[in-house]
Amino acid sequence: MAGVEHEQDEQRRADAREAAYARRDRRRGWTFFVGLGLVLAGLGILGWVGWQLYGTNWVSQKRQQQTVDRLEQEWDGGGQGRETVQTEQGPARAILRIPAFGDDFAVPVMEGVADDALASGIGHFEGTAGPGEVGNFALAGHRVTHGEPLRDMPDLQPGDEVVVETRDATYTYVLDTGGDDLRVPFTDGWVVEPEPVNPDGGVGPRPGKDRLITLTTCAELFHTDDRLIAFGHLQRVDRRQG
Numbered sequence: 001m002a003g004v005e006h007e008q009d010e011q012r013r014a015d016a017r018e019a020a021y022a023r024r025d026r027r028r029g030w031t032f033f034v035g036l037g038l039v040l041a042g043l044g045i046l047g048w049v050g051w052q053l054y055g056t057n058w059v060s061q062k063r064q065q066q067t068v069d070r071l072e073q074e075w076d077g078g079g080q081g082r083e084t085v086q087t088e089q090g091p092a093r094a095i096l097r098i099p100a101f102g103d104d105f106a107v108p109v110m111e112g113v114a115d116d117a118l119a120s121g122i123g124h125f126e127g128t129a130g131p132g133e134v135g136n137f138a139l140a141g142h143r144v145t146h147g148e149p150l151r152d153m154p155d156l157q158p159g160d161e162v163v164v165e166t167r168d169a170t171y172t173y174v175l176d177t178g179g180d181d182l183r184v185p186f187t188d189g190w191v192v193e194p195e196p197v198n199p200d201g202g203v204g205p206r207p208g209k210d211r212l213i214t215l216t217t218c219a220e221l222f223h224t225d226d227r228l229i230a231f232g233h234l235q236r237v238d239r240r241q242g
Contacts (some may be wrong), residue, residue, distance in 0.1 A: 019065040060147035064121050067092050067108040075167045075240070094131055096122050096139070096149075098162040100156060107149045109164070113140045123147055125192050129163045129211070132171040132237055134235040138192035143221055150217035153228055154180035159217045162213055169239045173213040174231040176206040182229040183219050191216065191229045209233035220238055 067087055072095070075080030084093040087110075094109035101199045113123035129135030141150040156179030164171045182191075182203040190196055198204040205212050212232035219226035233234055 005107075011181045028108050060119055060145075063089075063119075064107055064147055064149075068095055068106045069123065071095055071108060075165075080165065087120060089116040090114075092121065093166065094124075095165040097165065098156075098160070099150055099163070100160045105149075107141070107147070109139065118142055118148075128192055128214075129194065131166050132169065132211065132234060134210050135194040136192060136196060136212045136214055137164070137173075137239070138216070140216045143218045150215065151221075152179075153215065153230065154178075156215075156230055162215070164213075167224075167240070169237050171234060172236040172238070173232040174235045175227075175230055177203055178211075179215070179230050180228055182231075183226050184229060186225050186227050188227075191227075196231065202228075203231075205231040206233050 028128075053054060067085060070085045071092060074085060086090045088108060091111045092108040093111070096107045096109050097156075098105050102147050108121035110117035110121045111123050111124055113124050117123040118140065122139050124130075125138040125140065128138040131137055142148050143151045143153065156175060158175055158178055160175045162173040164173065182198075184191060190199060195210075195216065196205050196212070205214075211232070213232045215230040215232075216227050218224050
């Protein structure tokens with residue numbers, strides 16, 4: 001009897017060990033697949049971030065240069081070409097140049113500030129003045145991703161020029177405020193009004209000027225609900241020779 005009981009005990013212990021091994025193998029299997037899923041998710045996030053930071057810039061800068069080239073080709077010849085170039089992302093009717101950003105800085109001005117427009121150049125707030133017109137020619141652009149045309153806006157200083165080219169003329173504006181002098185919530189619509197007046201009595205456009213330009217962009221390189229604002233006024237108009 002003792003021998004039988006001993007064999008039974010040994011068998012029970014062996015069965016228990018096998019069950020423990022099976023549970024451990026199952027845990028290892030689940031751990032492996034969970035770990036693999038986390039690694040793949042991490043790679044996916046890194047890929048998305050890389051695309052946002054580098055891929056969208058490459059695509060947008062190429063697209064922006066193509067639009068600038070098309071506008072210049074249309075206007076070459078004394079203003080006889082079309083005023084506006086149609087793109088898949090909407091109409092472009094001006095080229096923005098900021099000498100402080102380098103001689104090669106040239107970005108198309110797209111109508112509207114929807115995502116497609118901002119991914120293709122600088123956006124012009126609908127309902128605001130056009131280049132050189134009385135009122136506020138209000139523009140918006142990205143600081144990061146999609147060509148990041150206003151990445152260096154905080155470096156802008158009062159007196160820096162902002163040049164806007166159209167088929168008929170070149171409009172030279174001069175900034176009255178620096179690129180990081182004013183920071184407001186994105187809900188502050190007064191900055192794009194025809195005659196912007198700071199409700200807090202702080203930074204605002206130069207008094208006595210009625211042909212203004214306003215640049216807006218994100219206050220931080222990554223997600224933020226605040227905007228940097230720079231104001232300027234029209235200094236000179238140079239008509240294209242026919």
